[in-house]
Amino acid sequence: xxxxxxxxxxxxxxxxxxxxxxxxxxxxxxxxxxxxxxxxxxxxxxxxxxxxxxxxxxxxxxxxxxxxxxxxxxxxxxxxxxxxxxxxxxxxxxxxxxxxxxxxxxxxxxxxxxxxxxxxxxxxxxxxxxxxxxxxxxxxxxxxxxxxxxxxxxxxxxxxxxxxxxxxxxxxxxxxxxxxxxxxxxxxxxxxxxxxxxxxxxxxxxxxxxxxxxxxxxxxxxxxxxxxxxxxxxxxxxxxxxxxxxxxxxxxxxxxxxxxxxxxxxxxxxxxxxxxxxxxxxxxxxxxxxxxxxxxxxxxxxxxxxxxxxxxxxxxxxxxxxxxxxxxxxxxxxxxxxxxxxxxxxxxxxxxxxxxxxxxxxxxxxxxxxxxxxxxxxxxxxxxxxxxxxxxxxxxxxxxxxxxxxxxxxxxxxxxxxxxxxxxxxxxxxxxxxxxxxxxxxxxxxxxxxxxxxxxxxxxxxxxxxxxxxxxxxxxxxxxxxxxxxxxxxxxxxxxxxxxxxxxxxxxxxxxxxxxxxxxxxxxxxxxxxxxxxxxxxxxxxxxxxxxxxxxxxxxxxxxxxxxxxxxxxxxxxxxxxxxxxxxxxxxxxxx
RNA sequence: GGUCGCGUAGCUCAGUUGGAUAGAGCAACUCACUUCUAAUGAGUAGGUCAAAGGUUCGAAUCCUUUCGCGAUCACCA
Numbered sequence: 001x002x003x004x005x006x007x008x009x010x011x012x013x014x015x016x017x018x019x020x021x022x023x024x025x026x027x028x029x030x031x032x033x034x035x036x037x038x039x040x041x042x043x044x045x046x047x048x049x050x051x052x053x054x055x056x057x058x059x060x061x062x063x064x065x066x067x068x069x070x071x072x073x074x075x076x077x078x079x080x081x082x083x084x085x086x087x088x089x090x091x092x093x094x095x096x097x098x099x100x101x102x103x104x105x106x107x108x109x110x111x112x113x114x115x116x117x118x119x120x121x122x123x124x125x126x127x128x129x130x131x132x133x134x135x136x137x138x139x140x141x142x143x144x145x146x147x148x149x150x151x152x153x154x155x156x157x158x159x160x161x162x163x164x165x166x167x168x169x170x171x172x173x174x175x176x177x178x179x180x181x182x183x184x185x186x187x188x189x190x191x192x193x194x195x196x197x198x199x200x201x202x203x204x205x206x207x208x209x210x211x212x213x214x215x216x217x218x219x220x221x222x223x224x225x226x227x228x229x230x231x232x233x234x235x236x237x238x239x240x241x242x243x244x245x246x247x248x249x250x251x252x253x254x255x256x257x258x259x260x261x262x263x264x265x266x267x268x269x270x271x272x273x274x275x276x277x278x279x280x281x282x283x284x285x286x287x288x289x290x291x292x293x294x295x296x297x298x299x300x301x302x303x304x305x306x307x308x309x310x311x312x313x314x315x316x317x318x319x320x321x322x323x324x325x326x327x328x329x330x331x332x333x334x335x336x337x338x339x340x341x342x343x344x345x346x347x348x349x350x351x352x353x354x355x356x357x358x359x360x361x362x363x364x365x366x367x368x369x370x371x372x373x374x375x376x377x378x379x380x381x382x383x384x385x386x387x388x389x390x391x392x393x394x395x396x397x398x399x400x401x402x403x404x405x406x407x408x409x410x411x412x413x414x415x416x417x418x419x420x421x422x423x424x425x426x427x428x429x430x431x432x433x434x435x436x437x438x439x440x441x442x443x444x445x446x447x448x449x450x451x452x453x454x455x456x457x458x459x460x461x462x463x464x465x466x467x468x469x470x471x472x473x474x475x476x477x478x479x480x481x482x483x484x485x486x487x488x489x490x491x492x493x494x495x496x497x498x499x500x501x502x503x504x505x506x507x508x509x510x511x512x513x514x515x516x517x518x519x520x521x522x523x524x525x526x527x528x529x530x531x532x533x534x535x536x537x538x539x540x541x542x543x544x545x546x547x548x549x550x551x552x553x554x555x556x557x558x559x560x561x562x563x564x565x566x567x568x569x570x571x572x573x574x575x576x577x578x579x580x581x582x583x584x585x586x587x588x589x590x591x592x
Numbered sequence: 593g594g595u596c597g598c599g600u601a602g603c604u605c606a607g608u609u610g611g612a613u614a615g616a617g618c619a620a621c622u623c624a625c626u627u628c629u630a631a632u633g634a635g636u637a638g639g640u641c642a643a644a645g646g647u648u649c650g651a652a653u654c655c656u657u658u659c660g661c662g663a664u665c666a667c668c669a
Contacts, residue, residue, distance in 0.1 A: 032612065042611060044649065054649085080649085081612060124669085164669070305667060314595080315665095322667040329669050359596060360664050386598080387662085425629065441631090453605070456597065458662070460604085470631055471617035472605075479631050487628055524608070536606060536616095543616080550624090550633040570628095592631075 003071060003090060004028055004039065011041060014064035019050050030513070036076055037083030038513070044080045054080030088504040091512045092565075096498055098515065099568055105518040105579065107151030114348020115153035116379075117340055118144040121270070122158045122354070125257040126166040127195035129264050130395060131388050131403040131461060132355070135450050138585060139385055140353035141270040142451055142531040145583045147351075150526030155344060159276040159336065162254050168235040170194050171249050172228065173201035183256050189263065189406070190256025195397070202398045204228050267409050269443070269585050274344070276336065282327065285335025288372065289321050297371045308368055318364050333365050334372075341376060349379025351529065356384040356456070383529050386458035403463060412442030412467065419469055420592065429591075440587045441475050447586050448474030452535035472539050474586055477577060480542045480549075481588040484574040487554060487567070495567045502565055507548040511569055514541045518576055522583070531584055538580045545573045 008026040015023050027045050031037035041061065043054040050057065055077050062075035062082050074085040098104045120140020123133055141156070148154045174181070174197040183190045205228050212222035223229075238246045265271065289306055292298040298306050298320055306321035320330050327335075341347050352362060362382035369377035387394070395402040417438040420426060426434055449467045453459055469475040504512075517537065525533040554570060557563040578588050 027609090027611085029608095029611075035612080040612090044611070047649070079612065161669080166669085303667090316595095319667055324667080326667085328667070332669095355663090356597070357663055358669095361669095363596085384597085389662095419631070423629095423631070425631095449604095457605090458598080465603095468604085468618065473617080473631085475631055476617090479629080483629055483632085490628070520608095528608095532606090533608090539606090539616080546632060547634090549628080550630095553628070555628045591629080 003086060006071070007039065007041070007065065007069065007084065010065055010069050011061060014061055014068070015046070015050070018060055018064060021049050023049050031083045035078060035081075035083050036074070036085060038086040038509075039084045041082040041084065042080065043077075043082055058082040088509070089501060091504060091509055092499060092502060094516060095512050095569070095572070099572055102575065103579075104576070105522050106149040107522075109148075109151055109153045113152060114376075114379075115155055115344065115346045116147050116349045116351060117155045117157055117344065117347050118147065118351045118353065119157050119159065120144070120353035120383075121265075121272075122161060123261065124161045124164075124166050125191075125194070125254050126170045126198045127397050128189070128191040128260065129405040130397070131405065131408060132395060134268065134405050134408065134446075135385060135388050135459065136353055136355070137265075137268055137270050138447055138450050139383060139455055139531065140351075141585050142534075142583060143351060143353070143383060143529050145585065146522065146525045146529075146531065146534065149522050149583055152526075153346065155273045155347065156271065157274045157276060157340070158272055159278060159281065160258075161278045163239065163250075163279040163282060165232060165236050166198070167250065167254070168232045168239065169201040170198040171246075171253055172232045172235055173197035173204065174253065175249065176204075176228075183259070189260040190258075191260030191264070192406075194253050194257050194260075199398060199400065201228065201232070264405050267439075267443075268405070269587075276340075278332070281336045281339065282332050283335075284327075284339055285331040285333070286321065286325075286327055288334055288338060289331060292320075292368075292372055295372070297368070308364075308371070310364065310367060313367060315360075315364060315367070318368075320368070330361070330365065330368070333361075334368060337365075337369060337380075338374070341374075348376050349381070350376075351381045351383050353383040353385070356386055358382075359384055381529060383455065385455040388459045388461050391460070391462050391464075403461065408446065409439075409443060412446045413439045414442070415466060416442035416445065416469070416475070425592070437589050437592060440589050441469075441478060441592060444474030444478050444581075444586045445469055446474075447584060448477070448535060451531040451584050452539075454532050455530060475592075477538055477542045477581065478586075478588055479592055480545055481574050481577045481581075482590060482592045483549065484545075484570045484577075485590050487570055488574075490555060491567055495564045495571075497561075497564050499561050499565045499568075502561060505548075505552055507544075507552055508566070508569060510544050511541075511548055511573060514544050515572060515576060518580070521580075525583075534580050534583050538577060538584075541573060541576060541580075545570070 011026045012023055015021055023046060027042040029040050029042060031040045043058045043061070046057060047054060058077040058080060062077055065084065066072050066075050071087050071090045072084050073087045076083050118140055121133065121137050123129060144154050144156045177200055178197065181193065183193055186193060205226055208226035208228055209222045212226065213219055217225070235246055239250055289298060293300060293306065298308050300306050303323040304325065305319055305323040308318050308320055310316060310318060318330060319328060320334070322328060337350065340350065354362065359382065366377060366380045369380065390401065390403070392401060420438060420441065445467045450459065452472065521533060521537040525531065552566065554566040555563065557566060581588055
């Protein structure tokens with residue numbers, strides 16, 4: 001039983017004794033810094049049950065609690081707030097109970113619990129990954145780790161959009177202008193090479209439009225009748241018909257892209273348990289449409305197209321099958337969702353990490369799956385996130401106004417190197433170790449910068465003003481971790497001694513309180529699909545520690561028990577930093 | 593136009609199920625490194641929580657309206 005539950009129980013008991021009234025709940029908050037106390041009972045809500053002066057009721061409750069709860073040492077009442085001072089021994093006991101628990105705050109999945117599948121990344125294979133993908137990847141990976149830590153089994157997945165007109169554009173441009181270039185022959189990363197031809201296609205396409213317009217064609221008509229676009233569309237049809245030459249080219253160029261992506265993912269530190277390819281799934285869903293018609297979920301129009309009427313739910317009618325019988329995006333997504341549950345039988349819910357421009361699509365998708373009667377449909381969540389904008393506006397691949405993921409990681413690492421070398425604390429460190437460290441810090445800065453913001457909000461990324469390394473940043477937190485490691489390296493004796501009784505320094509108590517919040521923070525972050533909650537928690541913990549570090553001597557403490565206890569607290573803070581940063585996909589350095 | 597999201601200090605962001613005087617960082621200004629790593633700490637200044645109503649003992653938080661920004665409303669993906 002934790003202290004809050006105990007006090008709640010005693011407040012109810014006290015209320016019954018004092019006023020012969022039963023109250024259902026008790027409201028708490030952490031006592032504000034400017035008042036004496038640790039936990040505060042808010043008296044106002046109790047006035048519903050017992051009319052009277054809140055200060056007087058608080059006083060009576062305070063008296064009752066201090067006489068009947070041994071852990072409560074003192075109390076004071078300010079307006080309608082009853083502040084309770086908890087005995088140091090309680091905090092010491094609590095600390096001892098978590099000190100050696102290396103998975104403190106993390107839950108282990110229960111035997112028969114359903115798994116959650118988290119989809120993220122899901123790129124098109126016609127161009128390299130950019131900053132928008134980076135946000136997607138970091139969010140998806142982190143949310144997956146958080147859900148895992150909250151006690152659920154997780155599968156990370158992505159659906160690779162490897163077919164369609166976009167890749168045909170790159171293929172065609174390469175065929176026309178590529179002169180047989182390969183990643184080997186050019187030394188270019190495969191995804192970059194393919195991306196170049198996507199841009200090349202667009203340039204040629206625009207040129208042809210201009211030509212047609214100059215010959216008197218209307219702009220609208222020109223856009224749909226350029227020879228190069230027609231040829232790309234023909235290529236897509238040939239691919240769908242399984243024409244050997246096209247399929248071979250498609251395989252070759254996609255492989256270049258996969259090789260390139262693999263490097264980016266590895267550098268970014270994200271991974272997947274299961275991959276899906278759109279070329280395998282794009283025909284799925286059609287059979288479900290027929291079933292849906294029988295169930296009355298869908299209906300057919302005279303032209304043969306199939307629709308779902310969602311007007312009762314405040315939405316529109318949505319097409320799920322074209323009049324020529326071919327699938328639309330929605331059809332595929334319905335089919336793919338069903339396929340996933342077939343593939344992995346213990347999946348009981350899914351999280352889709354996709355930008356907020358598709359909010360409507362997912363609203364419709366989830367509703368349709370519910371209407372089709374799947375029991376897992378109630379556990380679907382669209383992890384919707386805001387776009388990453390540049391000062392110049394939106395990023396556009398075709399116009400080359402993108403922040404490339406690989407370049408960005410290199411720049412961040414470079415910045416970390418410059419700052420580190422200026423500070424010059426790394427003498428005697430091996431060159432290899434140093435480079436590893438620069439990457440840890442650079443990526444830590446980038447990841448924290450992106451993840452600390454609520455997913456729903458848009459991010460404005462200014463490449464010129466770059467990412468901070470001071471204040472509420474990844475490196476600030478990493479620095480604190482490294483500082484603690486430095487202290488621990490200097491300890492020459494066994495500090496595992498369990499301290500039973502001690503007068504706590506205020507800063508020590510604050511740290512223990514903050515540590516105690518970790519488990520509920522993990523749960524809260526999972527329930528809200530929000531790495532930002534973890535980031536903010538960690539920042540608060542670290543700020544608290546730095547204040548402690550600056551104000552209280554650890555290794556210089558004369559009293560042996562106090563010294564041991566301070567080392568233990570420091571160690572635990574470092575452990576929790578490491579744990580919570582692992583949930584964000586950020587590494588921590590031993591020194592920096 | 594309909595729907596959805598967002599709007600908090602000059603800038604970037606926190607703010608739990610409504611609770612005490614709305615908090616951090618950056619930038620500005622003070623101070624603290626012969627002392628456990630100053631990528632730090634202690635402090636000063638900076639606010640009509642977009643606006644107006646409403647609910648409540650109590651509203652940045654809930655409801656309504658208005659304004660601003662963004663997204664979306666394809667037999668595209």
